[in-house]
Amino acid sequence: MTIGAASEPDPEPTPTLAPTVLPDSIDPEADGAYDFVVVANRLPVDADVAEDGSPTWKRAPGGLVTALAPIMRANDGAWVGWPGKPDVTLEPFDADGMHLVPVDLSEQDVELYYEGFSNGTLWPLLHDAVVDPVFHRAWWNAYVRVNRRFAKEAAKVAAKEATVWIQDYQLLLVPTMLRALRPDLRIGFFLHIPFPPPEIFAQLPWRKQILDGLLGADLIGTQRTSDAGNIQRSVRRLTEWTTRGQVVTIGSRWTRPERHVRIAAFPISIDTTGITEVAQRPEVIERAKEIRRDLGDPDTVLLGVDRLDYTKGIRHRLKAFGELLHDGRLVVPEVTLVQVASPSRENVDSYKQLRDEVEVTVGRINGDHGSLGRAAIHYMHHSYPLEEMVALYLAADVMLVTALRDGMNLVAKEYVAARVDLDGVLVLSEFAGAADELAQALIINPHDIDGMKRAITEAIDMRPKERRRRMRSLRRRVVDNDVQQWAKNFLGTLNAGPSRTSHV
Structure with missing residues (x-):
């Protein structure tokens, strides 16, 4: 584990989550x-600036957008987020039926807040320290600074008693920061x-600040019941607050009334209808047949689809396949x-190393077991559009999901949704939320290579x-x-309190 050296300069004193460090320019009455x-x-959306200075955009892919876009349109919603490019300044604009509020990030913000603390510290730590997290104070300071910026923008656009839904590990401090600015809001996260057991989470030097940040929400949702339980155990161990069942009680202090935070599992899913529709298109079905022909019409096609990430168990999968050969x-x-290994965080050293290791392993297995025009492994370091992915799902006899730790793994669900023919077999890691x-x-432990080989x-x-019975279920x-x-x-759970307007 890498610890920031004692001589490492801090760009500013380490902030706390006390309201005094939050922006004081938000008027609580100015909803x-x-x-x-x-x-x-x-x-x-992926946003940019045209030559005339106007914003240009195209809708970004992803299940979260698919789920929330109709709710946003029905409730005149706003979305606060980074446009995806550093040093791009955009005013709020309307696109795809939503009001979009860009948060500007500099190249340094992206390096320290996103690539640094979010993906060099939190990502490995929250995945049970599959690789060693790195702790740097400069990264933490940037994380606090950027989270404060997101909270401030959300406070500006939210109406009185609005519902605000904050998403994911890059913004763990926003709930409490936002509550300090706008105590009238209903806040979900x-x-x-x-989320790891407290014995792992406790390694984080800023563990209490992260928990205090999360507990600004009224409802904290996780993928698995075990993740919710780990948060509750960390709260009991590392804070003064009490828990009972799913509820954490935040005691009253000075003018702050007592309030309650619920922590529960809400496993995410996919746009099943959309994927099913694509899978039934004649051109997609024909493309699946073409893929098999291009592969030489093998008896069996095994498929892995992942971001190139060390949590996905790609090396374990390749090892099992190589041994079977x-x-x-x-x-x-x-x-x-x-x-298929989609590019991911290519500026982070651990990801560069993973890519090198995967490509060397693929080359070795192909050298040992392939033949001219007949590779053992067809390796693609690309991202593909949905139609091509669905065609791959239809072409594959066996889907291999071998994650070492995964919140959900939507690829597993996409494969199932695409198999309208009720064929295909899913081999799935027990450490994926799915x-x-x-x-x-076929549930496997990816660390058990012999067990994985038997499942394959x-x-x-x-x-x-038997394939049809399992796939139907x-x-x-x-x-x-x-x-x-x-x-x-x-x-529905977030807005279940008295006098709340439902946003579903």
Whole structure:
């Protein structure tokens, strides 16, 4: 574990979460115009500035946008977020039926707040320290500074007693900062990634500040019940507040009344209807057949689709596949593995190292077991549009999801949604949140290489009747609990208090 050196200069004294460090330029009486406000690290569009200075945009892909866009339009909502490029200054603008409020980030902000504290400290720590988190005070100071900026923008646009929904680990301090500025608001927070046991979380030097930041929300949502339990245990161990069941009681102090924070699981899902519609298009079905032809018409196509991230277990998957080839239990070209590894955080050293390791392993396995025109592994370091991904899902006989730790893993659900033919087998890590719901998958421990190898061969050899039975059950679960239902459940719970207006 890397600790910031004692001689490392701090650009400013380490702030606390006391209201005195928050912006004092927000007039609590000067309410904004929007009854429903989403605060996320990114805007739901990729924004830029045209030559004439006007904003240009295209809608960003993602399940969160799909879930919240209809709610935003129905409730005249606003979305606060970063436009995606550093040193781009944009005024608030309307796009895709939503009011968008850009938060400007400099290159230094992106380096320290986003690549540094968010992805060099919090990401590995909250994923059970799969790799060592790095603790630098300059990163922390930038994280506080940028979170304060997001809170200030949200406070400006929210109407009196509005509902504000804050998203994910980049903004863990915003709930308390926003409550200090606008105590009239109903505040929800959803953590899209895991939360570790307190024994791991306690390593963070700013552990109490992070918990105090989270507890500014009225409702904290997580992917798994175990993640909610870990937050509650950390609160009991590291703060003075009391917990009972799902509820944390924040005691009264001076003029602040007592209030209660609920922490519960709300597992996210996907746009099932949209993916099902794409999977039934004739051109997508034909593309799936073309993919198999391009692969040499193997008997079995295995598929992995991941961001190139050390939490996804890509190296474990390649090891298991390589050993199966070495043992002679699988043979090329009868079986081939397609691995899509989307680029991710390429400026972070640990990700550069992972890419090198994965590509060396792929090259070695192909050198040992491939032949001219017949690779054992087809490796693509690209991102693909939805239509191409659905075609890949339809072309694959076995989907391999081998995450070492994952909040949910929506790829598993996308594969199930795409399989309208009720064919295909899902091999799924028990450490992905999706395993709580998709019990008819073949559940594995990715650290158990022999167990993973057995699951892969079982999936390949599974009888058609058994494949259909399992996939029918998996699809029923995914269809009944899509991303719109997720948003409805969370917002319904958040707004369940007396005299609250529902935003669902």
